[in-house]
Amino acid sequence: MEKVMSSERTQKMHPHRFTLWVAIGSISMMFAGFTSAYIVKSNQAGWQAVQVPKIFYLSTVLMIASSVTVFLAQKAMKGREMARYRLLISATVILGLAFVATQFIGFTELWANKITFSESVAGSFFYIITGVHALHVAGGIIALTVLFFRAYNSKTKYYSTAPVETAGLYWHFVDILWIYLFVFFLLVS
Amino acid sequence: MSNETSHVHSSTVSVPHETHHEVHHGHHHETFLTKYVFSQDHKTIAKQFLITGMFWALLGGLFSVIFRLQLGFPDAKFPWMEALLGEWAKGGQLQAEAYYALVTMHGTVLVFFVLTAGLSGTFSNFLIPLQVGARDMASPFMNMLSYWFFFIASVVMLSSLFVQTGPFSGGWTAYPPLSALGEASPGSKVGMDLWLVSMALFVVSSLLGGLNYIATVLNMRTKGMSMTRMPLTIWAFFFTAVLGVLSFPVLFSGFILLIFDRHFGTSFYLSDIYINGQALPNEGGSAILYQHLFWFLGHPEVYIILLPAMGMASEILSVNSRKPIFGYMAMIGSLFAITILAFLVWAHHMFVTGLNPFLGAFFVLLTLLIAVPSAIKVFNWLTTIWRGNIRFTPAMLFALGFVSLFISGGLTGIFLGNSALDIQLHDTYFVIAHFHIVMGVASMFGMFAGIYHWYPKMYGRYLNNTLGYIHFWITMVGAYLIFWPMHYEGLAGMPRRYYKYDIWESFKQFGELNKFISIVAIIVFLVQILFIFNFFYSIWKGRKVTTQNPWGANTLEWTTPINPGHGNWDGEIPEVHRWAYDYGKDGQDHIAQTVPVGANESKH
Ligand code: HEM
Ligand SMILES: [Cu+2]
Numbered sequence: 001m002e003k004v005m006s007s008e009r010t011q012k013m014h015p016h017r018f019t020l021w022v023a024i025g026s027i028s029m030m031f032a033g034f035t036s037a038y039i040v041k042s043n044q045a046g047w048q049a050v051q052v053p054k055i056f057y058l059s060t061v062l063m064i065a066s067s068v069t070v071f072l073a074q075k076a077m078k079g080r081e082m083a084r085y086r087l088l089i090s091a092t093v094i095l096g097l098a099f100v101a102t103q104f105i106g107f108t109e110l111w112a113n114k115i116t117f118s119e120s121v122a123g124s125f126f127y128i129i130t131g132v133h134a135l136h137v138a139g140g141i142i143a144l145t146v147l148f149f150r151a152y153n154s155k156t157k158y159y160s161t162a163p164v165e166t167a168g169l170y171w172h173f174v175d176i177l178w179i180y181l182f183v184f185f186l187l188v189s
Numbered sequence: 190m191s192n193e194t195s196h197v198h199s200s201t202v203s204v205p206h207e208t209h210h211e212v213h214h215g216h217h218h219e220t221f222l223t224k225y226v227f228s229q230d231h232k233t234i235a236k237q238f239l240i241t242g243m244f245w246a247l248l249g250g251l252f253s254v255i256f257r258l259q260l261g262f263p264d265a266k267f268p269w270m271e272a273l274l275g276e277w278a279k280g281g282q283l284q285a286e287a288y289y290a291l292v293t294m295h296g297t298v299l300v301f302f303v304l305t306a307g308l309s310g311t312f313s314n315f316l317i318p319l320q321v322g323a324r325d326m327a328s329p330f331m332n333m334l335s336y337w338f339f340f341i342a343s344v345v346m347l348s349s350l351f352v353q354t355g356p357f358s359g360g361w362t363a364y365p366p367l368s369a370l371g372e373a374s375p376g377s378k379v380g381m382d383l384w385l386v387s388m389a390l391f392v393v394s395s396l397l398g399g400l401n402y403i404a405t406v407l408n409m410r411t412k413g414m415s416m417t418r419m420p421l422t423i424w425a426f427f428f429t430a431v432l433g434v435l436s437f438p439v440l441f442s443g444f445i446l447l448i449f450d451r452h453f454g455t456s457f458y459l460s461d462i463y464i465n466g467q468a469l470p471n472e473g474g475s476a477i478l479y480q481h482l483f484w485f486l487g488h489p490e491v492y493i494i495l496l497p498a499m500g501m502a503s504e505i506l507s508v509n510s511r512k513p514i515f516g517y518m519a520m521i522g523s524l525f526a527i528t529i530l531a532f533l534v535w536a537h538h539m540f541v542t543g544l545n546p547f548l549g550a551f552f553v554l555l556t557l558l559i560a561v562p563s564a565i566k567v568f569n570w571l572t573t574i575w576r577g578n579i580r581f582t583p584a585m586l587f588a589l590g591f592v593s594l595f596i597s598g599g600l601t602g603i604f605l606g607n608s609a610l611d612i613q614l615h616d617t618y619f620v621i622a623h624f625h626i627v628m629g630v631a632s633m634f635g636m637f638a639g640i641y642h643w644y645p646k647m648y649g650r651y652l653n654n655t656l657g658y659i660h661f662w663i664t665m666v667g668a669y670l671i672f673w674p675m676h677y678e679g680l681a682g683m684p685r686r687y688y689k690y691d692i693w694e695s696f697k698q699f700g701e702l703n704k705f706i707s708i709v710a711i712i713v714f715l716v717q718i719l720f721i722f723n724f725f726y727s728i729w730k731g732r733k734v735t736t737q738n739p740w741g742a743n744t745l746e747w748t749t750p751i752n753p754g755h756g757n758w759d760g761e762i763p764e765v766h767r768w769a770y771d772y773g774k775d776g777q778d779h780i781a782q783t784v785p786v787g788a789n790e791s792k793h
Contacts, residue, residue, distance in 0.1 A: 013408070015327045015328065015404055015408055016328075018327075018404050018407070018408055019327060019328065019331075019400050019401070019403075019404045022399075022400050022403050022404065022434060023396075023400055023434075025434065025435065026396060026399075026400070026434045026435065026437075026438050027438065029434075029435045029436070029438040029439055030438035030439060030441055030442045031442075032439070033438065033439035033441075033442035033443065033482055033485065034442045037442070037443075037446070037457075037478055037481070037482060040478060040481070041457075041475065041478065044473075044475065046472075046473055047473075116454075117449065117453050117454045117455040118454045118455070118456070118470065118471075121455070121456055121457065121473040121474065124449065124455040124456070124457065125457075128445060128446065128449060128455075132445065
C-alpha cells in the first residue's frame, strides 16, 4: 500500500480535491439535465408553474450563511485554532440541517396546496429537483459531521487541511447550485 | 511462432530485469481475499472487469443465438429450447414475450456490461497507470468500489432473468410507456425495476471509474510524461472518461424521473394513455422528453464504446507496422472533436419523433460533421500501416479488422444522418447493420486486439496463435456475412424488433437470407467459445513470456517486470524522454520512451 501512495511527483492540487472538481462537473450535468427538461416541458401547452414557497427565501439565507461558516472553518484550521474550527464546523452542520428542514417545510406547504405528484407536472419537477439537491446537502452534512468528530479525536495530532478544504469546496458547490436552482425557479415560473 | 522480436535486449530497455526488492518498503502479506477478490491493484481490477465482461459477452451472445433461431427459423420447433428455457419456449418455440426480453437483454448487456464496463473497465484500468508511469490509480479504493458496483449491478441484472414475469422487454433504450407502466407488458413489471436498479448501480460504477481515470491521467504521470508524449491509448481512455462523466449523470436524471413515473404517480413521460381500453389519469407528460435525456447519454455512449477501441488500434497498428503513428496531433485533435460533437448530435436518433424539421437540419449538419474527424482517423491509420513492416500477429489482424469495420459502418452512418433518408431507414434492419458494424463488432475487435496484445503483460504468457488466427478469420468473415445483408433488408423497409414477418408478403423474399444469417451467427458464436477456451487455457498453460518487451514496443508498460507486482515497478518509476512512437528512427528499430534524446538525433 505504502508503495502505491508514495508518488514521485509533487502535485499541484490535492488528488481528492481534483477528483471532486471532476465530480462537480458530473453533478452539474445531472442538474443541467433536470433543468433543461424543465424548460422543454414548460414551453408546452397546459403548463402551470409552481409558486416557490416563501420559506425557500429563508433556505437561501441559511445556505449562504453556511458557506461563510465553512469558509471561516477552513481558515481556522489553517491557523490551527481548533476550538474555533470545531465551533464553525458545528455551526455549518446546524445551518445545513436547518436548510434541509426549511426545504421540508416548503414541500409540505406546497403539497397541502394540492401541488402533488398526480396533479402537477411542474410541481413534480420542483420536488424532485430540489429534493435531489437536498440529498446532496445531506451528503455534505455527513461529511462535515465526520470531520467534526475527527477534530475531537485527540489522538490524531495530524492537522491536515486537505479534508476540510475538500469538504468546503463541496459545500460551496451545493450552495452555488442552490442559488442557481432558486433563481431558475423564480425566473422560469 | 515468431511474434517476439529479436531486438529486445538492445540498449532500449532501460530498466534492469529483476531489480532487487526494496526491503524497507516491507512485505505486506496479502491474503487470497485482498489479492484476488477485494484487490486494490489496478491490474487485478482490470482482470476482474475483463472476466466479468467475458461472462456477459457469452451470455449476451447466447441470447442473440436464441433469438436469431427464431428469426431464421420462425416455424421450426426446438425441443431442447424448451428444456433450457421452459415456459419461454413452450413446445420448443420461442414465445414472443421471451423474444423481446432476449433482444432487450442482449442490447443492454452488450452495450453497457460488455462494451462499456468490459472494455473501458479492463483497459483503462490496466493501461493508464502502466502507460503513464504511475504505481496505481489516483484512488485505488474508489477503483475497487467501481468494480464492485459493477459486480452488484451484474448480479441484479442477472437476477431479473429469473423472476416470474421475466426481464425487461421494451428494448435496450427503455422508452416509456413500456418502461414506465407495469401493466404495459410482463417485462415492464419487476423485470423493469431490476433493470433500473442495475443500471443505476452501473452508472455509479462508471462514474467512480471515470473520475479515477481522469484524475490519474491528469495528475499521476511520471516525470517527463507530458500530455503530448502520452500514447494514443491514454488519450482515448481520457476522452472516454470525460464523455462518461458528463453524460451518465444526465441519463441518471432521466432514470430518476422514470422511477417516479413508475412508482409515485408523477407524469413526466406519460400522457393520454389507454391500456386495455382503460384511460390512465396521467396527463401532461411527454415520452419524447425521455428520449432526449436518454440519447443525450446514448449518443456519447456509442463513443464511450468506440474510443477505447480506436486508441488501442492506433497503438497496435503502429507497433506492428514498426512505424510511428501518422499524424499524432491530428489523432488527438480528432478524438477531441469527436468528444465535443458527441454531445451535439443526440437528436439524430429522434428524426422521426416529430422533431421540428428546422431543428433537425442543425442536427443533420452536426451529425455529418462527425464524418470529418472520423475520416481523419481512418486516413491516419491507413498511412500508419502504409509501407510498414507489418507483423500479422492476431492483435494486428484484429486492429486491421477494426479499421475495416469502422469504415464500412461509418459510411452507412452518413446515410442515416440525413433526416430525409432516415424517414425510410429509421427502425429498420439498416440501423441494426449500421450500429453493429461500426460499434458492436468494431469495438469487439478493438477489445480482442487489446486482449491479444496485452495478454502477455496481464498473465506473463501468450495466447495460442493458431487459435487466434482461426478466431480472427471466422469472426471477421462471419461479421460481414451477418450484417452486410441486413442493409438490403433495411433498405427494403424491413423493420427491426419484430418477432415474425410472416404477415408481410414483401419480406418473404428474405426468408432464406434470414436463415443464412442465423447459421453464420451460430458459427461465429461457437468461435467465440474457442476464444474463451484459449483465454483460460493460456492463463495456466500458455507459452511463457521470457523477455520483458515481447513486441518491441516503446511504451512504459514493457519496462516493468514480466509479472509486475502491486506498484508496477520494482525500483524507481522510469523517467520519460520522448513520445511513444519512435519506430524505425535513425536506423533503430525502436527507441523506448525511457531513452534520453541523443545529441545527434533527428527530429520527428
Ligand atoms: C459518420 C458517423 C456516423 C453517423 C453520421 C451516424 C448516424 C447515425 C444515425 C442518424 C442513427 C439513427 C438511425 C435511426 O435510428 O434511424 C444512428 C444509429 C446508431 N449509431 Fe450511428 N452514426 C455514425 C457513427 C456511429 C458510430 C461511430 C457509432 C458507434 C461507435 C454509432 C452507433 C450507433 C448506434 C448504436 C445506433 C443505433 C441505436 C439504436 O437505435 O438502438 N454510429 N447513427
Ligand atoms: Cu448517435
